[in-house]
Amino acid sequence: MTIPEGGPSVEGQVHFIDPTEVxxxxxxxxxxxxxxxxxxxxxxxxxxxxxxxHVLVRVEVA
Structure with a gap:
């Protein structure tokens, strides 16, 4: 993943959130x-x- 405006890049995982998890x-x-x-x-x-x-995602940075 990269931070907008040219910030640092990091490795991570994206998880789609189920409605029951909110x-x-x-x-x-x-x-x-x-x-x-x-x-x-x-x-x-x-x-x-x-x-x-629409989707919600949870981003976990490694």
Whole structure:
């Protein structure tokens, strides 16, 4: 992975997040952030993740 604007590169793994893995804290942050793009409710967020119209990823740096 490379940091935008020419920052350092690092090795890592990306994991797609299943809707059942989203905890309350992440759910609240995403609903707030994505509110203008259709995920205005926790149920809407889970539906978008389930239907794969949107994805959340977890990046683990080696």
């Amino acid at each position: 905890d309350q804290t992440v759910q609240d942050l995403v609903v707030e952030r994505w509110g203008m793009w259709g995920a205005t409710t926790p149920e809407g967020l889970r539906r978008m993740l389930r239907d794969r119209s």
